[in-house]
Amino acid sequence: MAHAELTLPEGAAADWTVPQDWAAYTPDEHAMWDRLFERQAAMLPGRVVPEFLDGLDILRMTKPGIPDFAELSERLMKRTGWQVVAVPGLVPDRVFFEHLANRRFVAGRFIRKPEQIDYLQEPDIFHDVFGHVPLLTHPAFADYMQAYGEGGLRADHMGAIDHLARLYWYTVEFGLMRRGDDLRLYGAGIVSSFGESVFALDDASPNRIGFDLERLMRTEYRIDDYQQSYFVIDSFEDLLRRTSDVDFGPIYRALEGASDLAPDAVLAEDRVYHRGTQDHARAKMAC
Numbered sequence: 001m002a003h004a005e006l007t008l009p010e011g012a013a014a015d016w017t018v019p020q021d022w023a024a025y026t027p028d029e030h031a032m033w034d035r036l037f038e039r040q041a042a043m044l045p046g047r048v049v050p051e052f053l054d055g056l057d058i059l060r061m062t063k064p065g066i067p068d069f070a071e072l073s074e075r076l077m078k079r080t081g082w083q084v085v086a087v088p089g090l091v092p093d094r095v096f097f098e099h100l101a102n103r104r105f106v107a108g109r110f111i112r113k114p115e116q117i118d119y120l121q122e123p124d125i126f127h128d129v130f131g132h133v134p135l136l137t138h139p140a141f142a143d144y145m146q147a148y149g150e151g152g153l154r155a156d157h158m159g160a161i162d163h164l165a166r167l168y169w170y171t172v173e174f175g176l177m178r179r180g181d182d183l184r185l186y187g188a189g190i191v192s193s194f195g196e197s198v199f200a201l202d203d204a205s206p207n208r209i210g211f212d213l214e215r216l217m218r219t220e221y222r223i224d225d226y227q228q229s230y231f232v233i234d235s236f237e238d239l240l241r242r243t244s245d246v247d248f249g250p251i252y253r254a255l256e257g258a259s260d261l262a263p264d265a266v267l268a269e270d271r272v273y274h275r276g277t278q279d280h281a282r283a284k285m286a287c
C-alpha cells in the first residue's frame with residue numbers, strides 16, 4: 001500500500017525500488033514463509049476463488065521458501081505482462097500508482113518475526129506476495145490492477161485519492177466474490193490472514209453487501225480490526241467493466257457533497273447478502 005508523506009530511503013532507486021537480495025534470507029526466514037504458507041494453503045481450498053489457487057500453481061509458489069521475485073516476474077511476464085519489484089517499505093501514492101499503471105507490483109521484502117505471526121502493522125512479503133501476486137496471473141484482475149494505477153494518477157490530480165483508496169481496500173484487499181450460492185475470498189488482506197479467512201466468510205458479525213462503486217467509495221473502513229462490511233463482486237470481468245468504463249470525475253464531484261458512511265452502515269438500496277450482527281465489533285469496543 002501507499003502513503004503520502006515519505007522521503008526516498010537511502011539506497012533506493014528514483015522509483016523507490018531496491019534489489020530483493022534473495023540470497024540474504026536466513027533459514028529461519030524461509031521457515032517462517034513455509035509455516036505461513038502451509039497454514040493458508042491447508043485452509044483456503046473451498047474458501048478462496050479457484051483462480052487464486054491456479055495462480056499459486058502457475059507461479060510454482062508451492063515450492064518451499066520465500067519466492068525469488070526474478071522467478072515470479074519471469075512467469076508473470078509470460079502470462080499477463082506483470083512483474084514484482086521490491087521496495088523497502090511504504091511508498092508515496094504517486095509512486096505506487098506509477099508502478100501499477102506500468103504493470104509492476106511493489107512488494108515489501110522483509111518477513112514478519114515469529115511473535116508477529118498473526119498481526120503486524122506494515123505489510124510484509126507474505127502479505128504482499130502470497131496475498132497479492134497469485135491473482136496477477138488472471139487476465140481481468142491483472143487489467144483491473146493496471147487500470148487502478150492509471151485511475152490513481154488521475155485521482156491524484158483531482159484530489160480524490162481518499163475516495164479511490166476505498167475501492168482498493170474493499171476489492172483488492174478485502175473483496176469477496178459470489179460463486180453460485182456461495183461466497184468466496186479473493187482480497188489479499190483476507191487470504192493472507194488466518195483469522196480473517198474464517199471471519200470474512202463464516203462469522204455472523206460483518207455485513208456482506210453487493211458491489212456498488214459509488215456506495216463503496218463513500219464507506220469508511222477499519223484499519224485496526226477485521227472489516228465490519230465486505231463487498232461482493234460477481235466476477236473479475238464484471239469488476240473490471242464496472243470500474244474501467246466509468247468516468248470517475250462526476251462521481252468524485254458527487255462524493256465531495258455526500259456524507260461518508262460508517263463501516264457498518266446498511267442502506268435500503270444495498271443488495272444485502274448477509275446483514276451482520278456486528279457482535280465482533282461491539283465486543284471489541286466494550287474492551
Ligand SMILES: [Fe+2]
Nearest residue numbers: 001123173188
Ligand atoms: Fe496489500
